[in-house]
Amino acid sequence: MATFLYRGRDQSGNAVEGNLQAGNRDMAIAQLMQKGVTPLKIAEQATAQASKPVSLRSAKISAEELILFTRQLYALTKAGVPIIRALSGLAESASNEALKVVLDDISQVLVSGSDLASGFRRHPKLFSPIYISMIHIGESTGNLDHALIRLVGHLEMERETKKRIKSALRYPIMVVSAIVVAMVVITMFVIPSFSAVFSKLGADLPFATLILIATSEFMQNWWHLLLVGTIVGFVGFRQYISTDAGGLWWDRAKLRLPLIGSIFERIALARFSRSFSMMLTAGVPILNTLTIVAGSVGNLFIGKAITSMGDGVQRGERLTNTAMQTGLFTPLVLQMMAVGEETGSIDKLLDEVADFYEQEIDYELKQLADAIEPILLVFLGALVLLLALGVFLPVWELSGAVTGK
Known part of the structure; x- marks a missing residue:
């Protein structure tokens, strides 16, 4: 995954600049367009090595936080919000630093061209095999919102028990x-x-x-x-x-x-x-x-x-x-x-x-x-x-x- 320096204008016409990571130049442009930025210049700064799973040995996400995240992702998905934008928005509003890091990492995996289940699979200590499998099935069948609402019910039942x-x-x-x-x-x-x-x-x-x-x-x-x-x-x-x-x-x-x-x-x-x-x-x-x-x-x-x-x-x-x-x-x-x-x-x-x-x-x-x-x-x-x-x-x-x- 490479780092790209960019200059462009946002939806209000204001000049913006910064850097982002993407698999290639086209993906970087697509990522900027999703953020509402019209790129004027994009230059590759450096090529990073293949990304590795984020290390979160001491990180913990409570059952309540996982249920809330899953329910919010379900609501955004059902409303038709693109999954990358949904994950980025949830990462910005997350109060748990570990969850914020995980969602940013999953977003980067999606930007690089991988599927959603692969992003969740990078964090087996935080997401159970059932959670990852349901994400994979929902993504494969195009019914991600249905899979997410089923996961919400499953997680709530586990919490109550x-x-x-x-x-x-x-x-x-x-x-x-x-x-x-x-x-x-x-x-x-x-x-x-x-x-x-x-x-x-x-x-x-x-x-x-x-x-x-x-x-x-x-x-x-x-x-x-x-x-x-x-x-x-x-x-x-x-x-x-x-x-x-x-x-x-x-x-x-x-x-x-x-x-x-x-x-x-x-x-x-x-x-x-x-x-x-x-x-x-x-x-x-x-x-x-x-x-x-x-x-x-x-x-x-x-x-x-x-x-x-x-x-x-x-x-x-x-x-x-x-x-x-x-x-x-x-x-x-x-x-x-x-x-x-x-x-x-x-x-x-x-x-x-x-x-x-x-x-x-x-x-x-x-x-x-x-x-x-x-x-x-x-x-x-x-x-x-x-x-x-x-x-x-x-x-x-x-x-x-x-x-x-």
């Missing part, structure tokens, strides 16, 4: 965090004061008190090693699950967690059903759809099972049979898949499957707080009982001994 999960887990996390803080304070500061008093009295202590004193002494003597071990263990765990084998193990283990494992599974299957339906409706071949969706369900174990479905379909097996072999889908869902295959409306029935899973997710999330609350109460009760027996029982015994004298 994450919000429901965070809302359901907020209370248990706060309670558990408070318990951990309370235990640290009690073992580090409260118990030592009582143990000093008990040691001076020289009386025989109850077993619960001995447990508390031993725990407190261990924490006081080895707290630095415990802290370092916790940090090293956490970092090592994060490093392990970032590998392919570790990520596969962790995603499989998450599905077996009590209370929340079934929620994780239903979320992944709802995402698969909705995404699969959306891709089929857009006209993506079923094998390509399974490959794309397998990498975007958010769970490597379920993604591997979906990949095996693609292998079965490639061998000529029915989709329902390959789904049955995974062991992930309920008989009701498999029956709906079978009816969809027979009637040729599997995309519509998969939408209904996604609705079914989302209703189950809503129900389980509502029941999650009710299920966790008694467990937390029992745990708190046991903790309070241990503290009461360990701290107050020897005090009562000593008081009784003094009174008896």
Whole structure:
């Protein structure tokens, strides 16, 4: 891509000059005309090397910002605004610097003669495989606005699911965090004061008190090693699950967690059903759809099972049979898949499957707080009982001994 120096006049007749990047002189002229500038002189300054993807390692675009951008791009596309002008305008109005840089880069890719999907494909950390594939399908079929509005619905559904999960887990996390803080304070500061008093009295202590004193002494003597071990263990765990084998193990283990494992599974299957339906409706071949969706369900174990479905379909097996072999889908869902295959409306029935899973997710999330609350109460009760027996029982015994004298 080359850099061109230009002089010209804008729509008001005022003289303007500057530089821009384009693949060749004709593209530079076209870019200026799109901006409303009539070029009078264009000279190539230098030829740059092939553009490379913009590095945005620490950049993040929130779900709300991505939804807003997609909705704005849909509105501009539907209104007939040229895509380069639409992206340039959105880049100028973007409040997120990372999004601004990305949109400028995509605009330059379009100016150089590449397609829109190639521009989005340069930023895989910000745009999912489904997002890029829908852009590609919309661009290829001339229905980019339809693809964008479907993406808006897909992104909003993903955002709402994450919000429901965070809302359901907020209370248990706060309670558990408070318990951990309370235990640290009690073992580090409260118990030592009582143990000093008990040691001076020289009386025989109850077993619960001995447990508390031993725990407190261990924490006081080895707290630095415990802290370092916790940090090293956490970092090592994060490093392990970032590998392919570790990520596969962790995603499989998450599905077996009590209370929340079934929620994780239903979320992944709802995402698969909705995404699969959306891709089929857009006209993506079923094998390509399974490959794309397998990498975007958010769970490597379920993604591997979906990949095996693609292998079965490639061998000529029915989709329902390959789904049955995974062991992930309920008989009701498999029956709906079978009816969809027979009637040729599997995309519509998969939408209904996604609705079914989302209703189950809503129900389980509502029941999650009710299920966790008694467990937390029992745990708190046991903790309070241990503290009461360990701290107050020897005090009562000593008081009784003094009174008896």
